[in-house]
Amino acid sequence: MRAVTFHAAGDVRVVDKPEPELRDPGEALIRIRATGICGSDLHIYHGRIEIEPGFTIGHEYVAEVVEAGAAVRSVAVGDRVVGGFQTACGTCWLCHRGLFHKCDRSRTFGHGALLGSLDGTQADLAVVPDANLTLRRVPDGLSDDVALFAGDVMATGYHAATAVVPGDSVVVLGLGPVGLCAVQAALVAGAAQVIAVDTVASRLETARSFGAIPVHLTEQSPRDEVKRLTERRGAQLVVEAVGSPQALDLAVRLAAKCGTVNLIGVHAAPAEVHLGLAWIKSLTIAAGHANVLGHIDAVLGLLSTGRLDPRPLVTHHMALDQAAEAYALYDRREALKIVLTP
Numbered sequence: 022m023r024a025v026t027f028h029a030a031g032d033v034r035v036v037d038k039p040e041p042e043l044r045d046p047g048e049a050l051i052r053i054r055a056t057g058i059c060g061s062d063l064h065i066y067h068g069r070i071e072i073e074p075g076f077t078i079g080h081e082y083v084a085e086v087v088e089a090g091a092a093v094r095s096v097a098v099g100d101r102v103v104g105g106f107q108t109a110c111g112t113c114w115l116c117h118r119g120l121f122h123k124c125d126r127s128r129t130f131g132h133g134a135l136l137g138s139l140d141g142t143q144a145d146l147a148v149v150p151d152a153n154l155t156l157r158r159v160p161d162g163l164s165d166d167v168a169l170f171a172g173d174v175m176a177t178g179y180h181a182a183t184a185v186v187p188g189d190s191v192v193v194l195g196l197g198p199v200g201l202c203a204v205q206a207a208l209v210a211g212a213a214q215v216i217a218v219d220t221v222a223s224r225l226e227t228a229r230s231f232g233a234i235p236v237h238l239t240e241q242s243p244r245d246e247v248k249r250l251t252e253r254r255g256a257q258l259v260v261e262a263v264g265s266p267q268a269l270d271l272a273v274r275l276a277a278k279c280g281t282v283n284l285i286g287v288h289a290a291p292a293e294v295h296l297g298l299a300w301i302k303s304l305t306i307a308a309g310h311a312n313v314l315g316h317i318d319a320v321l322g323l324l325s326t327g328r329l330d331p332r333p334l335v336t337h338h339m340a341l342d343q344a345a346e347a348y349a350l351y352d353r354r355e356a357l358k359i360v361l362t363p
Contacts, residue, residue: 047092197262
């Protein structure tokens with residue numbers, strides 16, 4: 022089968038690999054119908070996340086079940102499915118509390134030995150451990166493009182918006198796919214206004230089309246605009262969807278007293294934060310990847326009714342064999358979301 026593999030910084034290749042086989046009764050073998058390139062994949066592409074050369078990457082997928090282990094009950098052969106970017110056992114102390122993203126036995130697709138040595142989904146076929154919890158049937162009428170977002174990007178935006186209290190002012194820093202999904206999710210959650218900050222004009226315009234107030238990071242003053250729009254209070258929720266020290270610092274400064282800063286951008290290096298300012302404001306700072314498996318059913322429901330609609334975010338469809346070109350395109354910020362089709 023074909024698989025997209027990492028070899029060195031800036032070097033991904035499509036290679037032939039043996040077809041995977043089931044080794045556990047709780048696993049399912051899936052044939053990939055659509056897989057996405059995610060912003061977090063760029064950390065691997067740039068060499069910021071250590072991964073073994075030749076490892077299959079990718080963690081977003083819509084697929085068809087082609088084989089199910091004897092213990093798999095939630096899906097069956099022939100089902101069209103979407104799954105989380107990481108697995109969860111469903112039985113550990115954390116899973117029993119619904120904290121599936123911190124499962125003691127969790128494994129993340131496409132991130133090498135660092136996160137469980139689970140081959141990625143930018144391939145023709147993939148094995149899904151703990152399939153009963155990891156996979157969901159895709160509702161009839163939901164396209165592969167839309168369903169793909171439930172397993173990571175939209176569920177991550179939804180996770181960020183769980184802190185919204187109706188009537189809140191929300192700031193989203195960074196308008197990649199995750200940030201734009203957070204804009205939609207915050208509005209669905211009842212935010213009175215969402216202020217969307219970025220430097221890319223097309224992304225600011227997309228945020229505007231969703232109902233947000235766009236603010237250019239460098240051509241305007243985000244601090245002045247947030248003060249103006251919130252009667253100088255600041256935002257009750259600031260979503261940092263960039264993953265940079267500068268964005269973190271700005272998020273703390275834009276937050277209102279007793280507000281929340283939610284870091285959903287991937288931070289792969291040390292960063293400083295003005296703890297004195299966070300302390301005096303009594304801020305809550307939340308960090309980490311999203312509890313996708315805890316949110317995926319709600320997200321699928323909202324996608325099915327169109328209340329969440331990521332279709333404007335898909336800017337490119339490319340063949341799996343074009344993965345190297347697709348990564349280069351995405352790295353140049355010339356694409357918002359690329360869907361690869363085997």
